[in-house]
Amino acid sequence: MRPWDAGALWDEVCKRLKALLHPEVYSKWIAIIRPERLDDRTLLLAVEDPFYQTWLEENYLPFIRQSVQGAYGSELAVRFTVKPIEKKSPPPSTPASSSMPPVVQSPVPTLFPLPQTTSNLRPKIRPPVPASPRPNSTSLNEQFQFDTFVVGPSNSFAHAACVAVAQAPAKAYNPLFIYGHSGLGKTHLMQAIGHYVLAHGRAPRVCYVSSETFINEFIDALQTNQPLEFRKRYRGMDLLLIDDIHFLAGKERLQEEFFHTFNALFHAHKQIVMTSDRPANQIQGLEQRLVSRFEWGLVTELQPPDFETRLAILRNKQERATVKLPESVLEFIASRIKSNIRPLEGALTRVISYVSLYRAVPPQNKLEELLRDLLEEEAHQALSLEGIQKAVAEYFDVRMADMSSKRRPQAVAYPRQVAMYLCRRLTQSSFPEIANAFGKTHATVLHACSRIESRLEQDQALRKDVVEIARRLGRREFAL
Amino acid sequence: MKITIQREQLASALQRLQGISGSRSTLPILSNVLIETDKDKIWLTATDLELSLRCAVPAEVVKSGSTTLPAKPLFNIVRELSEPQLELESDEQHSTSITSGAAFFKILGLPPEDFPALPEVQSDVSLTLDQAVFRGMLEKTSYAASTDETRQFLNGVLLSFKDDKLTAVATDGRRLALFEQEIEIAKGAEGELIVPSKTVSELLHGLKEEGTLRIRQAKTQIAFECGDLLVLSKLIEGPYPNFRQVIPAQAENRIALDREVLLAAVRRVSLLTSTRTNSIRMTFAKNKLTVSAESPDIGEARETLPIKYSGPTLNVGFNPDYVMDPMKHLPTDEVFLEITDEISPAVFKCDLPFLYVLMPMRLD
Numbered sequence: 001m002r003p004w005d006a007g008a009l010w011d012e013v014c015k016r017l018k019a020l021l022h023p024e025v026y027s028k029w030i031a032i033i034r035p036e037r038l039d040d041r042t043l044l045l046a047v048e049d050p051f052y053q054t055w056l057e058e059n060y061l062p063f064i065r066q067s068v069q070g071a072y073g074s075e076l077a078v079r080f081t082v083k084p085i086e087k088k089s090p091p092p093s094t095p096a097s098s099s100m101p102p103v104v105q106s107p108v109p110t111l112f113p114l115p116q117t118t119s120n121l122r123p124k125i126r127p128p129v130p131a132s133p134r135p136n137s138t139s140l141n142e143q144f145q146f147d148t149f150v151v152g153p154s155n156s157f158a159h160a161a162c163v164a165v166a167q168a169p170a171k172a173y174n175p176l177f178i179y180g181h182s183g184l185g186k187t188h189l190m191q192a193i194g195h196y197v198l199a200h201g202r203a204p205r206v207c208y209v210s211s212e213t214f215i216n217e218f219i220d221a222l223q224t225n226q227p228l229e230f231r232k233r234y235r236g237m238d239l240l241l242i243d244d245i246h247f248l249a250g251k252e253r254l255q256e257e258f259f260h261t262f263n264a265l266f267h268a269h270k271q272i273v274m275t276s277d278r279p280a281n282q283i284q285g286l287e288q289r290l291v292s293r294f295e296w297g298l299v300t301e302l303q304p305p306d307f308e309t310r311l312a313i314l315r316n317k318q319e320r321a322t323v324k325l326p327e328s329v330l331e332f333i334a335s336r337i338k339s340n341i342r343p344l345e346g347a348l349t350r351v352i353s354y355v356s357l358y359r360a361v362p363p364q365n366k367l368e369e370l371l372r373d374l375l376e377e378e379a380h381q382a383l384s385l386e387g388i389q390k391a392v393a394e395y396f397d398v399r400m401a402d403m404s405s406k407r408r409p410q411a412v413a414y415p416r417q418v419a420m421y422l423c424r425r426l427t428q429s430s431f432p433e434i435a436n437a438f439g440k441t442h443a444t445v446l447h448a449c450s451r452i453e454s455r456l457e458q459d460q461a462l463r464k465d466v467v468e469i470a471r472r473l474g475r476r477e478f479a480l
Numbered sequence: 481m482k483i484t485i486q487r488e489q490l491a492s493a494l495q496r497l498q499g500i501s502g503s504r505s506t507l508p509i510l511s512n513v514l515i516e517t518d519k520d521k522i523w524l525t526a527t528d529l530e531l532s533l534r535c536a537v538p539a540e541v542v543k544s545g546s547t548t549l550p551a552k553p554l555f556n557i558v559r560e561l562s563e564p565q566l567e568l569e570s571d572e573q574h575s576t577s578i579t580s581g582a583a584f585f586k587i588l589g590l591p592p593e594d595f596p597a598l599p600e601v602q603s604d605v606s607l608t609l610d611q612a613v614f615r616g617m618l619e620k621t622s623y624a625a626s627t628d629e630t631r632q633f634l635n636g637v638l639l640s641f642k643d644d645k646l647t648a649v650a651t652d653g654r655r656l657a658l659f660e661q662e663i664e665i666a667k668g669a670e671g672e673l674i675v676p677s678k679t680v681s682e683l684l685h686g687l688k689e690e691g692t693l694r695i696r697q698a699k700t701q702i703a704f705e706c707g708d709l710l711v712l713s714k715l716i717e718g719p720y721p722n723f724r725q726v727i728p729a730q731a732e733n734r735i736a737l738d739r740e741v742l743l744a745a746v747r748r749v750s751l752l753t754s755t756r757t758n759s760i761r762m763t764f765a766k767n768k769l770t771v772s773a774e775s776p777d778i779g780e781a782r783e784t785l786p787i788k789y790s791g792p793t794l795n796v797g798f799n800p801d802y803v804m805d806p807m808k809h810l811p812t813d814e815v816f817l818e819i820t821d822e823i824s825p826a827v828f829k830c831d832l833p834f835l836y837v838l839m840p841m842r843l844d
C-alpha cells in the first residue's frame with residue numbers, strides 16, 4: 001500500500017469525484033471540504049458549518065467513500081468534523097448585510113435588536129458539540145484489534161463469539177454479554193468488535209461508552225433537561241458497546257433509561273455488546289428485567305489465561321518491542337503472574353526497560369527483586385481463608401483438621417486463634433464467614449481476635465509469629 | 481372566581497392547550513391551565529416552559545379572580561357536558577366546581593401564584609404580517625424540517641428577515657423547502673431565527689384566514705400575537721444553516737408536471753416500494769414520465785404520465801414521501817421539476833416564490 005498523507009489522498013479523491021459529479025455539485029459541496037487527518041482506518045474531513053456536514057453525510061457520503069476506497073486501495077472510514085475557518089477575526093461590530101459572497105453567507109444582525117441581546121442571535125459558530133458524540137466518533141483505542149488479541153483455551157469461546165458478532169452484527173448473538181475479572185481482555189474484545197465493524201462498514205454508527213460516561217451523560221441530560229437528545233443519541237446507534245455494565249447496579253433511574261434504550265435497539269435489530277466483571281445475575285442491585293435481558297443473547301466468560309496463553313501474550317507483546325528477552329525470562333514472568341494480563345504486560349515492560357537501561361538481562365534474583373511488588377500483588381490475590389489456615393497450621397505444625405476441630409488444648413486453640421485473627425486482618429471476610437470456615441460461632445472468632453489483639457501488645461513471641469506467617473502469605477509489609 | 485361560559489368555545493380552547501400542559505411531568509403545576517378573568521372574557525394559559533400558549537374565550541364574569549386546574553380532566557369534563565353553557569366557580573382552596581344542567585363536578589386546582597410567569601418579550605421593534613400569508617409560508621415549508629434531535633438546529637423553521645423579504649426555510653439534510661415573501665421590514669428588524677417545529681404546529685392550528693399577526697423577539701424568546709391568541713416560544717439557537725448553498729444554480733432540464741396527477745400517481749406507485757429502500761424510480765424519456773416501484777416481497781407498480789420532454793433519458797430514484805410532501809401543500813395546478821442528472825439535486829418550483837430541493841436516491 002502506498003503511504004498517503006491526508007492532503008495527497010484527498011487530491012486524488014477529488015480527481016475521482018470531479019469525474020463523477022456534476023461540476024456545480026462538485027464546486028459547491030466537494031470543494032468546500034478540507035482534508036484534516038488520515039490514520040490507519042479513518043480519513044477525517046473538515047467543513048466549516050454543521051449544516052454542510054449534515055448535507056454531505058446525508059447525500060454525498062457514498063460517493064466520497066467510494067472514491068476514497070478507489071484512491072486508497074482499501075476500505076477506509078470517512079468522517080466529518082466541523083471546523084470553522086479562521087480567516088478573519090469576527091467583525092467587532094454588527095456587520096452590514098451588504099455584499100453577500102456568493103457561497104458563504106455573511107452573518108446577519110439580530111432581528112429587533114435590544115441593547116444587551118445583540119450577541120444572542122449572531123450565528124454562534126460552535127465547535128463540534130462536545131456533549132454529543134456524533135455517529136462514528138467512537139473513542140476506540142486503536143490497539144484493541146482482533147489481530148492483537150492472543151487466543152487461548154481460556155478465552156477462545158469469547159473470542160469466537162465476538163468475531164461472529166463483528167462479522168454479522170445483530171444477527172449472530174444479540175445481546176452479547178462478556179464477563180470476567182479485571183484485566184482479562186473484556187474491553188479489548190469489545191473494542192475489537194467496534195473496529196472490525198467500522199472498518200468493514202458493517203454498521204455505520206458505532207458507539208463505545210463506559211458505563212460511567214453513560215451515567216454522566218444521563219445526569220447531564222437530566223440537568224440540562226434534554227433527555228430526548230440523550231435517548232436519540234444512543235437509540236440511533238447501529239452498534240452499542242457498553243463497558244463495565246455492573247456500574248449500573250443500584251442506579252434505578254439509569255437502569256430504567258437503559259432498559260428502554262436496550263429495548264429500542266434490540267427491537268430495531270441493532271447489536272448490543274456489554275461487559276461486566278461478574279455474571280449478570282450476580283450483579284447486586286440490578287433489576288431482574290435487565291438481568292434476564294442481559295442473559296437473553298449469548299453470555300460468555302473470560303477466564304484467567306493458562307500458562308501457554310500468558311506466554312503467548314508476552315511473546316506477542318515482545319515482538320513489538322525493540323529488545324528481545326530470553327525465553328527463560330518470559331517463562332518466569334508467565335509462571336509467576338497468573339490472574340491478570342495488565343501486570344503481566346507491566347512486568348514485561350519493566351524488564352524490557354531494565355534491559356535497555358543496563359544493556360543486560362537481569363539475573364534471576366535481580367528479576368525477582370525487580371518484579372517484587374507485582375509478584376506480591378499476585379500473592380495478595382490468592383489469599384483465602386483456607387490458605388491462611390494452612391499457613392498457620394504449617395507454621396505451628398498442627399494438623400489442618402485441628403483448625404476446625406472441637407478440641408481445645410492450648411497447643412491447638414492458640415494457633416487457631418492466630419489463624420482467625422489473620423483471617424480477619426488479611427481478608428475481607430466477615431466474622432460469620434470466618435466462623436463458618438472454622439466450624440465455630442462468630443462469638444468465638446470475635447473473642448479470638450480481641451484476645452490476640454490484646455496479647456500482641458505485650459507478647460514479643462506472638463508478634464514474631466504473626467509477622468512471619470504474614471510474610472509467608474506474601475504480606476511483607478504486614479503491620480500489627 | 482365565578483364565570484359562565486359557552487361549552488364549545490371553552491372545549492376548543494382547552495383542546496389546544498392540553499397538548500402543551502402535561503407534555504412534561506416534572507412540575508405538577510405545568511399540567512394545569514391558568515384561568516384568569518378579564519372584563520368579558522377569560523384568559524387561558526398553558527406552558528411547558530419552552531412554549532407557552534395564551535388564548536382568550538368570551539365569558540360572563542360574575543366574580544373576577546384566577547385559579548389553575550389540571551388541563552386534561554378539565555378538558556375531558558367540558559367535552560362530555562351536554563348543556564351549551566356551564567358555570568365555573570372556585571373557592572379559596574383553589575378547588576373549582578363545574579355546574580352544567582344537572583351535572584356537577586368539583587376538581588382540585590393549585591394556587592395561581594405557583595403558575596410560572598410567562599417570559600417577558602420586551603422589544604421596541606415589532607413586525608406585522610398577514611396571518612394567512614404567514615400561515616401559508618409555514619404550511620408550505622415546515623413539513624421538511626428534521627425530526628432528528630441530534631441536529632437541533634434543523635428541528636424547526638428558519639425565518640430570515642432581510643432585504644424586505646421574509647424567507648421561511650426548513651430542511652432535514654435530504655431536502656429543503658423554501659418560501660420567500662416580500663414584506664416591509666423596519667430598519668433594524670433584520671435577522672434570522674429558528675422557530676421550533678412544535679411552535680410552528682401550534683401556529684398552524686392557531687392562525688386564521690384573516691387578520692394580522694404581530695411578531696416580537698427578544699433574546700431567545702419570540703412572541704406571536706394575533707387577536708386573542710399569544711404564542712410565546714423559545715428559539716432554537718444557531719448555528720443558522722447556510723441554506724443557499726443547497727440551492728442549485730441552474731438545471732439542464734425543466735419539466736412541467738400536473739401537480740395533482742403526479743401526486744396521485746406517486747401515491748399509488750409508492751404502495752409497492754420495498755420497506756428497505758423506500759424509493760420510487762422516475763424515468764424521464766421523450767415526452768413520457770414513468771413512475772415505478774418494486775418490492776421483492778410484493779410485486780411491482782408502474783404508471784406513465786405524458787410530459788413535454790426532449791432531453792436525454794434520465795432514471796432517478798426518489799423517496800416517494802419527499803415527492804408527495806410539497807405536492808400536498810401547494811395550491812397551484814402546475815409544478816416544474818428542474819433536473820440535471822441522476823445524482824445532482826432536483827428542484828421543484830411553481831408560480832409562487834417557492835422552491836423545494838430534493839436529493840435523488842441511489843438506484844441499485
